[in-house]
Amino acid sequence: MIKRTNLALGVSVALFFIPHVNHKFVFFVTVLVSTLIPEFNFSLSKSGFKGTRHISFLRKLLRTYITPTIISIILAFAYPILALPFFLGYSFTLSLDAFSKEGIQPFWPLSKKHTSGHITSGRKSDTVLFYALVIFDIALLIMMFL
16 A cells, blocks of 8 residues: 555544543554554665665565564553554554555564455555545544534
8 A cells, every 4th residue: 555545544543543542642643653664665775775685574574463563562561652552553554555466474474474455556446445544534533523
């Protein structure tokens, strides 16, 4: 998925859970930031980072459920306020990315299984999903103020 679709999903997740949390601003920002982590731009060769093996390893590391689980456990001890929103934003983005053609390896390195779907990033289906999420975001906003 492209970044705007993931951000729209992050807004949906944050708006859905925000009535149930105490630190609303921190929760909202953490969810949005964590939705962008799996979509880290891997065109690092321009900045002098070369080596497709390293980029491939980093891509696999960022696109597995093991990573947000470990980071959330660390955050739960260091900054407990950030643990849940980080995990929600990151894991929902991975779930959405599982429907893309690129897919994810959900439990890498424990399992080599790869999940993928039929949505191509940046194409019509991705755009339709983005607008559907925006409409859902607007509906959640309206429901919050009613």
